[in-house]
Structures are given as structure tokens and as C-alpha cells.
Amino acid sequence: MVLGVVRERGPVSKADIARETGLSQATVGAIVPLLIERGLVSESAPVVSGVGRPPTLLELDHDFYNVVGLKLMEDHIVAVVTDLEAQTLGQCELPLSNIDPESVATTAGAAVDHLLQISGLGHKRILGVGIGMAGVIDTSLGICRSSPFLGWQDVPIAALVEGRVGVPVRVDNDTNTLALAERWFGVGQKSDDFILVTLGRGVGLSVVVGGSVYRGAHGGAGEFGHTVMSDGDAPCSCGNRGCLEATIGEPALLRRAQDLAQEHKIQKPTTAAELYAAAPDEQVFSDLLAGAGTLLGRALGNLINLLAPELVVLSGEGVDAGEQLLGAVNAELAVHAHEGLRGSYELVVEPLSDEAWARGAASLVLDAVFESPTRSRSTPLWDWDNWQPTELKERTMKEMSR
Numbered sequence: 533m534v535l536g537v538v539r540e541r542g543p544v545s546k547a548d549i550a551r552e553t554g555l556s557q558a559t560v561g562a563i564v565p566l567l568i569e570r571g572l573v574s575e576s577a578p579v580v581s582g583v584g585r586p587p588t589l590l591e592l593d594h595d596f597y598n599v600v601g602l603k604l605m606e607d608h609i610v611a612v613v614t615d616l617e618a619q620t621l622g623q624c625e626l627p628l629s630n631i632d633p634e635s636v637a638t639t640a641g642a643a644v645d646h647l648l649q650i651s652g653l654g655h656k657r658i659l660g661v662g663i664g665m666a667g668v669i670d671t672s673l674g675i676c677r678s679s680p681f682l683g684w685q686d687v688p689i690a691a692l693v694e695g696r697v698g699v700p701v702r703v704d705n706d707t708n709t710l711a712l713a714e715r716w717f718g719v720g721q722k723s724d725d726f727i728l729v730t731l732g733r734g735v736g737l738s739v740v741v742g743g744s745v746y747r748g749a750h751g752g753a754g755e756f757g758h759t760v761m762s763d764g765d766a767p768c769s770c771g772n773r774g775c776l777e778a779t780i781g782e783p784a785l786l787r788r789a790q791d792l793a794q795e796h797k798i799q800k801p802t803t804a805a806e807l808y809a810a811a812p813d814e815q816v817f818s819d820l821l822a823g824a825g826t827l828l829g830r831a832l833g834n835l836i837n838l839l840a841p842e843l844v845v846l847s848g849e850g851v852d853a854g855e856q857l858l859g860a861v862n863a864e865l866a867v868h869a870h871e872g873l874r875g876s877y878e879l880v881v882e883p884l885s886d887e888a889w890a891r892g893a894a895s896l897v898l899d900a901v902f903e904s905p906t907r908s909r910s911t912p913l914w915d916w917d918n919w920q921p922t923e924l925k926e927r928t929m930k931e932m933s934r
Contacts, residue, residue, distance in 0.1 A: 543589035601894025622651030641696030662896030664709035707736030713892030726843035731850030829864025
């Protein structure tokens with residue numbers, strides 16, 4: 533709790549920390565020297581003003597420790613190492629030749645080693661590794677419950693990677709990690725209640741409530757792409773039909789665009805990027821993207837009516853579709869968002885790179901380090917009393933053996 537206040541408010545005095553946390557000044561006075569000794573907090577020069585001895589101010593020593601973030605995809609891993617303010621200090625990318633869990637864990641370990649080598653940072657100062665990936669993730673145990681893209685079921689990926697890197701590992705759905713990135717250093721810094729929707733191969737959702745990501749009872753919250761929006765017969769990767777993802781996800785849009793190209797005897801797009809580039813000049817493609825925007829806007833309207841967020845962030849590769857899609861989203865929101873909520877939220881379109889997703893994964897570790905234990909439902913990343921990592925691997929294996 534003390535560390536979190538120093539990060540958010542620093543430079544800050546011990547007296548202000550006590551007022552902010554509700555802890556006694558004696559308790560704060562006992563904690564601060566430990567944080568200084570461990571390299572997390574440093575003293576800054578006091579500000580002289582008025583009469584009397586000025587208080588010593590405390591601030592986060594953001595350079596002493598580092599964290600690593602991994603964005604795990606089907607064919608490669610993007611890795612970044614950051615300071616404690618989520619500023620990128622190094623970045624690399626390694627291909628995945630095999631997606632079985634053991635091979636992925638080995639490549640993840642190699643990515644961390646390579647990253648530290650090229651950035652010149654020491655392994656001993658890494659507080660932890662965060663992994664962002666698609667699927668239903670039980671963050672508290674580090675288990676990927678289901679990932680259709682990778683074909684995984686109940687894979688203890690955090691424990692597997694932890695065995696390679698020797699530091700605590702946290703894993704979460706990649707849309708949640710991106711929301712953490714927005715909460716830490718993006719448009720969500722000043723918002724305690726917002727939703728982030730990603731459009732790309734799938735349709736993802738993260739819900740931030742009271743400043744914390746809402747994950748549901750077992751990490752499955754946010755499967756927005758698998759809400760059934762139509763009676764269509766397009767099969768979805770989840771096994772259902774008519775899902776939002778199966779209708780407006782990039783693979784679905786590309787297949788439909790290729791059918792339209794053949795029907796109208798125009799050049800077929802081979803990638804989603806080619807489809808977006810051709811849309812302004814080809815009416816059939818423009819209409820296709822507008823239809824996707826209409827469906828997405830209607831689904832977003834439902835979310836706004838249910839959750840009443842103050843901020844709606846729309847991100848992912850799909851926002852590159854541009855005005856053909858986004859204009860339809862806005863038009864649909866004007867109709868379907870409840871009139872009592874109109875004007876109560878801001879819609880922000882935020883195109884983000886793979887580096888931002890990896891920084892989001894790093895923020896997963898930062899969130900675990902700084903989040904107040906009174907708010908967190910997750911197992912602590914570190915045993916602060918003994919200054920050592922908690923035993924995730926042992927707990928995970930016990931759970932998997934039940």
C-alpha cells in the first residue's frame with residue numbers, strides 16, 4: 533500500500549502516505565526504510581517552504597528493478613523489458629516454430645535471455661515476467677483454461693515459463709493486459725471505470741471497474757466476441773454459430789470480401805490490410821466494412837447500457853479499417869446507447885503496436901507489485917516480508933492434480 537502511494541503521488545512525505553493509506557505514522561516509518569533498502573524507493577531533496585524543518589520526500593526508484601512483458605501469438609513472441617514506470621528499455625521478437633506448451637515456454641525463456649543480453653540489464657533485477665495471450669486465462673493460478681487459436685486446454689503456462697526464467701510469472705488474456713497498459717500509461721490513466729474492446733482476428737473485451745480489471749470468478753470474463761448476435765450459419769472457433777467474432781473478425785471479413793471480389797470480378801484482397809486499403813475505392817468492400825461497423829456499434833451500445841463506463845477504448849488491428857467501419861460504429865451508438873447515458877462516456881479509437889501489447893503484459897507484473905492487497909483478488913507476486921517470490925509453480929501443480 534505504501535509503495536503504491538509513493539508511485540502514484542511521489543515525491544510524497546511519510547505524513548501524506550499515512551493520511552492516504554490510513555496507516556499510522558509509526559507503521560509507515562517502519563515500512564519506508566525496508567523499501568529504501570530493497571531499492572524500490574529513494575529519498576528526494578526536501579522542498580523548503582515556510583518555517584520549520586521540511587519533511588523528507590519519497591519517490592519511486594523506477595530504474596533499480598525491471599519487468600519483462602511477452603506478447604504471445606501463434607507464430608512469434610514479442611518481448612519488451614521496462615522500468616517500473618513501464619518505459620520500454622529494450623525490445624525483441626522471436627519466432628515460434630512449435631506451439632506445444634513446452635516449446636513455447638522454452639522460446640519464452642530464450643526471449644527473456646536475449647532481451648536482457650541486448651539491453652545490458654541483469655537477470656537479478658527482474659521482478660517478474662508478464663505474458664499476454666488470447667484465450668480464457670485463470671490468472672490467479674497462471675493456467676490457460678482454453679485457447680482455440682493455440683489449441684490449448686488447461687495448460688499451466690505461467691509455471692512452465694517460471695521454471696525457465698527463475699522469476700515470478702503472471703499470465704492473462706491479452707486484452708486485459710492491454711487494458712492495464714492503458715490504465716498505466718495510456719488514455720485510461722484518469723479513468724477508474726472503462727471498457728476496452730479490440731477488433732482483429734477476434735473481438736476482445738476488458739472491463740476495468742474501480743481501477744481494477746474485472747476477470748470474473750475463474751478468469752473467463754470478457755468473451756465479448758462469443759456473444760451471439762445473429763442467426764447466421766458462420767461457424768465460430770468456439771463451436772457456436774452467429775458469434776460476433778465469426779461475423780466481424782478479420783478472417784470472417786476477409787472470406788466475405790474474397791467472395792464479393794469473385795462475384796463482382798474485382799481484385800481479391802489476400803489480407804485484411806489489403807481489404808482496408810481497397811475499401812475507399814470499392815463500394816462492395818466499403819459496404820462490407822460499414823455492415824461490420826453497424827454490428828459492432830450495436831454490440832458496443834449493449835455494453836454501454838449494461839456497464840455505464842466513462843470511457844470506451846476501441847483498439848486492435850481492425851481499427852485500421854478506418855471511417856468505413858468507425859463511422860458506422862458511431863452512427864449505431866447514437867441510436868442504441870440509452871439516451872440517459874449519451875454524453876456520459878467518451879469513445880477513443882487507439883491503434884496500438886505489438887510493443888504496446890507487450891508493455892501491457894509487463895504492466896501485468898507492475899499491477900501485481902503495486903496493487904493494494906485490500907483490492908487484489910490475486911495471489912501476491914512477492915512475499916514482501918521475506919523478500920522472495922511466492923511459490924506459483926507448487927500451487928499450480930497442486931490445482932492441476934485435483
